[in-house]
Amino acid sequence: MIPSKPHRAGHIAVIGRPNVGKSTLVNALVGAKVSIVSNRPQTTRHRLLGIATFPEGQLVLVDTPGLHRDQGRSSASAMHRWMNRAARGALEGVDAALLVVQAGRWDEEDGAAWQLLHQAGVPVVLVVNQVDRLKDKAALLPFLASATEGREFASVHPVSALKRTGLEALVGALLPLLPEQPAPYGEDEITDRSQRFLAAELLREQLMRQLGAELPYATTVEIERFEEDGALSRIGAVIWVEREGQKAIVIGKGGTRLREIGTKARQQMERLFDRKVFLETWVRVREGWSDDEAALRAFGYEEPGMGNRE
Structure with a gap:
C-alpha cells in the first residue's frame, strides 16, 4: 500500500506591482470570486484571504494592494501610503510568497517587490501572468531568463489566471513549501471576510x-x-x-x-x-x-x- 502524502497548509502572500492580475489569480485558485477586479490600477485596497482547498492541502492566499514606489509622505496620499503598508504587512507570518509579474515586462516596481520578498526570507515563487497576451511567444524564454538572473526563486510558472492555464502546476509547486498540518479553514470556506x-x-x-x-x-x-x-x-x-x-x-x-x-x-x-x-x-x-x-x-x-x- 502506497502511503498517502502528508496534508499541507499555510499562508502565501501574493505580491506585485499594480495591475498584474494578482486578484484574478487568487480568484482562479480559489475557484470563486473573493477579490474584485477591474482594469484600473489600485482596484484592490484591502488585504483579504482567499482560501483554496485541495485534497492534498489548503492554500491560504493573502491578496494585497499593488506595491508602489515610495515617493515620500509629502507626495503620496494617505490612501497610497495605507495600501503600501497593507501590502508589506501581508508578509507577516506567511510560509511562502508569490511574486506576480506581467509577461514581457519587468520594471523598477517589480524589482522593489522582489527585494521586499528576498528580505522577508520566505520561499518565493515567480508567477509570470498574462502569457496569453504576449504577442511574440518566442520572447517568453528570454524574458524568463532575464527576470530570474541574479534572483533565486523556488520555481517559475508562466500562467494565464484569466484563462486558468498553468495553475495545476503552480498548486503542485506551492504545496510542498507549506508545513504539514491540518487545514485551518473548512473546505467550504473561501475567504475570511464577511x-x-x-x-x-x-x-x-x-x-x-x-x-x-x-x-x-x-x-x-x-x-x-x-x-x-x-x-x-x-x-x-x-x-x-x-x-x-x-x-x-x-x-x-x-x-x-x-x-x-x-x-x-x-x-x-x-x-x-x-x-x-x-x-x-x-x-x-x-x-x-x-x-x-x-x-x-x-x-x-x-x-x-x-x-x-x-
Whole structure:
C-alpha cells in the first residue's frame, strides 16, 4: 500500500506591482470570486484571504494592494501610503510568497517587490501572468531568463489566471513549501471576510469598472445596513466621494448611471451569496477622505496586522 502524502497548509502572500492580475489569480485558485477586479490600477485596497482547498492541502492566499514606489509622505496620499503598508504587512507570518509579474515586462516596481520578498526570507515563487497576451511567444524564454538572473526563486510558472492555464502546476509547486498540518479553514470556506465586506467591494468594483478614468480613486463604499429577511438580504450602501461634482458623475443624468451600477453590483452579490438581494444606494460627499487617516479608519481601512474578521 502506497502511503498517502502528508496534508499541507499555510499562508502565501501574493505580491506585485499594480495591475498584474494578482486578484484574478487568487480568484482562479480559489475557484470563486473573493477579490474584485477591474482594469484600473489600485482596484484592490484591502488585504483579504482567499482560501483554496485541495485534497492534498489548503492554500491560504493573502491578496494585497499593488506595491508602489515610495515617493515620500509629502507626495503620496494617505490612501497610497495605507495600501503600501497593507501590502508589506501581508508578509507577516506567511510560509511562502508569490511574486506576480506581467509577461514581457519587468520594471523598477517589480524589482522593489522582489527585494521586499528576498528580505522577508520566505520561499518565493515567480508567477509570470498574462502569457496569453504576449504577442511574440518566442520572447517568453528570454524574458524568463532575464527576470530570474541574479534572483533565486523556488520555481517559475508562466500562467494565464484569466484563462486558468498553468495553475495545476503552480498548486503542485506551492504545496510542498507549506508545513504539514491540518487545514485551518473548512473546505467550504473561501475567504475570511464577511458578506457585508464583500457587498461593499462588489459595489466598488462596479464603480471602478463603469466610471473608468472619470473617477478612478475618489470613491469608497460604506455598508450602513445588512439585514437578512428570510431568503432575502436587504443592503443599504453609501457611496462616498470627495466633491459635489463627483457626486453628479456617479449619479448620472436622471440617476441612470447609479441605477446601472447598483443593478450590476446586486447581480454579483446574488451570484456570490446565492440568495436574492435588495440593494439601496446613496451618494454622499466627504471632502478629502482619501487623504484623511481618520476617515480611512472610519471607512474600514484597517491597519496592517489587524484581524480581518468582521
